[in-house]
Amino acid sequence: MEEVRVRRRIVLVPVPAQGHVTPIMQLGKALYSKGFSITVVLTQFNRVSSSKYFSDFHFLTIPGSLTESDLKNLGPYMFLVKLNQICEGSFKQCIGQLLDEQGNDIACVVYDEYMYFSQAAVKEFQLPSVLFSTTSATAFVCRSVLASVNAESFLIDMEDPEVSDKVFPGLYPLRYKDLPTSAFGPLESVLKVYSETVNIRTASAVIINSTSCLESSSLKWLQRELQVPVYPIGPLHIAASAPSSLLEEDRSCIEWLNKQKLGSVIYISLGSLALMETKDVLEMAWGLSNSNQPFLWVIRPGSIPASEWIESLPEEFSRLVSERGYIVKWAPQMEVLRHPAVGGFWSHCGWNSTLESIGEGVPMICRPYTGDQKVNARYLERVWRIGVQLEGELDKGTVERAVVRLIVDEEGAEMRKRAIDLKEKLEASVRNGGSSCSSSLEDFVNSLKMKNSM
Numbered sequence: 001m002e003e004v005r006v007r008r009r010i011v012l013v014p015v016p017a018q019g020h021v022t023p024i025m026q027l028g029k030a031l032y033s034k035g036f037s038i039t040v041v042l043t044q045f046n047r048v049s050s051s052k053y054f055s056d057f058h059f060l061t062i063p064g065s066l067t068e069s070d071l072k073n074l075g076p077y078m079f080l081v082k083l084n085q086i087c088e089g090s091f092k093q094c095i096g097q098l099l100d101e102q103g104n105d106i107a108c109v110v111y112d113e114y115m116y117f118s119q120a121a122v123k124e125f126q127l128p129s130v131l132f133s134t135t136s137a138t139a140f141v142c143r144s145v146l147a148s149v150n151a152e153s154f155l156i157d158m159e160d161p162e163v164s165d166k167v168f169p170g171l172y173p174l175r176y177k178d179l180p181t182s183a184f185g186p187l188e189s190v191l192k193v194y195s196e197t198v199n200i201r202t203a204s205a206v207i208i209n210s211t212s213c214l215e216s217s218s219l220k221w222l223q224r225e226l227q228v229p230v231y232p233i234g235p236l237h238i239a240a241s242a243p244s245s246l247l248e249e250d251r252s253c254i255e256w257l258n259k260q261k262l263g264s265v266i267y268i269s270l271g272s273l274a275l276m277e278t279k280d281v282l283e284m285a286w287g288l289s290n291s292n293q294p295f296l297w298v299i300r301p302g303s304i305p306a307s308e309w310i311e312s313l314p315e316e317f318s319r320l321v322s323e324r325g326y327i328v329k330w331a332p333q334m335e336v337l338r339h340p341a342v343g344g345f346w347s348h349c350g351w352n353s354t355l356e357s358i359g360e361g362v363p364m365i366c367r368p369y370t371g372d373q374k375v376n377a378r379y380l381e382r383v384w385r386i387g388v389q390l391e392g393e394l395d396k397g398t399v400e401r402a403v404v405r406l407i408v409d410e411e412g413a414e415m416r417k418r419a420i421d422l423k424e425k426l427e428a429s430v431r432n433g434g435s436s437c438s439s440s441l442e443d444f445v446n447s448l449k450m451k452n453s454m
């Protein structure tokens with residue numbers, strides 16, 4: 001008789017934001033390829049589409065969620081706090097139903113660390129659960145450290161320029177000002193959310209989208225402090241590519257790139273959430289234009305306050321970008337970074353963008369906006385030495401110099417060599433026998449395949 005292999009089910013709980021959706025869907029693909037069924041639980045505030053890439057996945061939506069205007073009014077951190085309050089009950093119901101339908105076989109609930117409401121259902125139904133961190137291991141360490149500081153005295157330290165420039169004890173080379181405080185909410189509410197995200201409760205393991213060749217000491221720190229297995233299985237975009245762009249990609253920029261010289265273009269993108277002041281946009285346009293290098297610039301609709309897109313920028317802006325620049329609302333970023341014409345990436349240093357840039361051997365201009373981006377920028381400049389960080393006020397002279405340093409000067413060529421070296425190490429870590437693949441993903445999968453082992 002033919003053996004019928006039943007796939008055990010893994011439930012994924014993503015945060016409805018691009019930087020979180022992308023890696024969790026990649027993780028889903030990796031786990032599906034290892035023989036699991038995948039159910040993705042979405043909130044009604046839903047930005048994940050069940051596209052053709054995920055036709056094998058099962059999608060469920062839990063009711064009673066928040067809207068876009070709640071996000072605008074509350075800001076991302078209070079929005080997350082509310083989302084966690086609202087979703088706890090409906091997620092329990094959803095898991096109860098799923099267990100009835102699945103004959104009680106859920107191998108594991110893998111939840112984004114910011115969707116900590118998942119733990120109530122996991123506890124009630126005594127299910128194995130795993131916390132999935134979409135930030136770097138170092139940012140996780142920083143959040144753990146921040147979760148235990150006194151908000152009031154930390155704020156005083158941060159506001160003292162002498163202290164904020166100093167290295168934070170135990171976190172070299174991060175300075176006080178590099179720690180992941182956020183422009184998205186008051187320090188107290190940010191620290192409150194951080195303490196929820198680093199509290200692993202009954203989770204039996206932590207998965208991180210990183211690898212030991214990038215962050216071995218932070219990973220060791222987590223392994224020691226969390227006292228559960230920590231699986232660095234990244235970079236997931238190399239291990240399991242799964243296109244999950246929530247916005248429409250403008251592919252015309254690839255045709256434009258095809259016409260540019262090898263390694264000459266600076267690609268600029270600040271991810272899915274960062275905002276830009278009009279005066280900074282103008283300084284950037286001047287500096288980019290003066291650098292004489294071609295540039296591809298993603299300007300997301302709504303990313304310049306009080307402007308739908310770029311229509312309310314002064315005439316000067318169009319004049320400055322018209323000669324050497326190309327502007328799109330959203331780009332196929334992976335393809336852009338892979339393009340031979342691209343010589344550098346001006347980034348806000350979100351963790352996905354950071355991994356994607358290193359994964360293509362592209363050095364960076366780092367202009368972090370908030371949160372963990374500051375941690376990543378410091379590491380890019382000081383630890384991996386493949387980035388130039390722009391600090392303080394932006395002015396056209398600094399922009400021009402940074403572009404020339406990265407694309408034209410010998411210093412940029414050295415950074416590119418180091419970036420290519422790191423790219424090779426990343427690729428090796430996800431190959432069969434590499435640290436992210438053999439010692440992490442396989443170990444994790446094996447632990448799940450043994451029923452009741454977690």
Ligand code: UDP
Nearest residue numbers: 019271272273298330331333350351352353
């Ligand atoms: N991205 C994209 N097209 C763009 C800009 C960004 O596809 O024009 C993708 C990018 O490849 C990355 C994600 O959006 O995977 C942004 O995630 P990241 O963690 O870098 O930043 P966040 O948006 O969370 O601030």
